[in-house]
Amino acid sequence: MIRYLFVLLLTLRSITSVYSQHKIKEIFSERLVPFVEIYSENGDLIGMSDNNGIISSDLENKIYNTTTKSLTFVNPIYKTSEISIEIFKNTPIISLNRIVTELEEVVIKPKPKVYEYLKLKGYFRSIQINEDKPHYFIDGIVEYYISSKSDKIKMKIIYNRSFENKSIKQISPNYWFMVAGVPSFNDCIKHKNLKNEYNLKLTNNQNIIILDKETNLEKGTIINFKNNLNLQLEIISNKKPKVMKMFGMETDYNNYTINAIYNSDDALKMNLENLTYFKEIRSYDIKRKQKDKFQKVEATHEFFLLEKNYVNEINSKGFDNFYTFKKPSDFEGDYWKNVENEYFQLMPKSLEKYIQENLKLIEK
Structure with missing residues (x-):
């Protein structure tokens, strides 16, 4: 015994x-x-x-x-x-291990007293995963034009590579759920909006805890490191998903997390002018009919700042839509090999290998 x-x-x-x-x-x-x-x-x-x-x-x-x-x-x-x-x-x-930061690489032109638009140029990449398998991948060079008067944003894709995994089927022949593309910046990456939506509590080590106004539960942090600020915020969680029903579809939006880095150690200057890096992760459960099983869809979007300047005119003639998978591919040179941003890292080797072996470049 x-x-x-x-x-x-x-x-x-x-x-x-x-x-x-x-x-x-x-x-x-x-x-x-x-x-x-x-x-x-x-x-x-x-x-x-x-x-x-x-x-x-x-x-x-x-x-x-x-x-x-x-x-x-x-x-x-x-x-x-x-x-x-x-x-x-x-x-x-x-x-x-924390990344050692060097801030000389981003091109920043002097700010004039009067200007019409803040122009951000950078590298973006986005991947959509359906049922744990990468389905769409797109990356490229993008330009954002932010109005100094209204804060409205217009976006133009300069170059793009678009890949698709043709072995993965969509939810139905008539309903395609596709969110891979260029991200739009969430309003909460601006300090004034973040303060309106959440309670901000300063800690002893000068970091800030972000608290839900209703429940007082911790939703994220603002960390000060090497004269930079890092915002990490869980806006939607699987504990409290957002359920959307329309056109006979049900979508349970169960995760939305953002991560932003600013070239400033002043929380009041958390805005698009000081943004260096932005990332968001979205997760959905989707089904077409009530009796159907949910299909899991996840999407990751990233933006790495390359240049920032102030302009009075927009050179681009046409604009693109956010979260749109643009095809065919249209690019010159190996732009993805020269991303001069201190926070740029290659994708996980496993993910990069899967894309190379299973996704096909969409050409003209």
């Missing part, structure tokens, strides 16, 4: 060690890293750490139920890290 109890205790201990809750922290410090994306070896987004840098029990179970042999951890202000699933199982604390 004693021998059986001993074996049972060992088994329980083993299960506990494997399924213990993981945390993601900054190397050489005790700071936990929120909203870290976790990708499998096949390039699909398994999930994210929460706003406290903790990998939830549900996400841990999801990781262990996959057949992946490695995991990749991605956050814009930290170096992308890849570890084997065996190391993950036996390492309760995952450590990430």
Whole structure:
């Protein structure tokens, strides 16, 4: 009887060690890293750490139920890290290295007293994943024109590469759900709007915690590092999804997270003029009919600033729509190899490999 109890205790201990809750922290410090994306070896987004840098029990179970042999951890202000699933199982604390920033690369022209538009030129990339498989990928060079009077934004794609995985079917022949494309900047990346929507609480280390006005629950952070600010905010979560029904479709919008970096250490200057990097992650469950099963769709959009200046006229003759998968591809040179932004990192190797092997460039 004693021998059986001993074996049972060992088994329980083993299960506990494997399924213990993981945390993601900054190397050489005790700071936990929120909203870290976790990708499998096949390039699909398994999930994210929460706003406290903790990998939830549900996400841990999801990781262990996959057949992946490695995991990749991605956050814009930290170096992308890849570890084997065996190391993950036996390492309760995952450590990430912060990117060393250099700000000389972005071209910034002097601000005139009077101007019509703020012009932001940059590199964008976007990927849409259907049922854990990359379906669409698009990247390119884009120009934003922001009106100084109304704050309205117009956008023009200069170059683009568009890829499609033709083996993946859409929800139905008549209904296509496609959100891969150039992102529109969420209003909450501006301090005045963020303050109106949420409560902001200053901590002892001069960082800011973002709290929901109704529930007082923590929704994100503003971190001060090396004279830059990093905004990380969970606007929609799976705990409180946004359900939309129209045209016989049901869409459960269950995750919307934004991440922005500013070339300023003053929270009042969190605006488009000081924006250096922007990223958003969206997650949906969609079904066509009530009896149908939900289809999971995830989309990631990124913008890396290359140039910023102030203009009185718009040179572009036509404009493009946000979140639109533009085709065919239209580009010159290898622009994606020369992205001069301090926060630019290559995509996880697993994701890049999957795109190369399974997605086809849409040509003219």
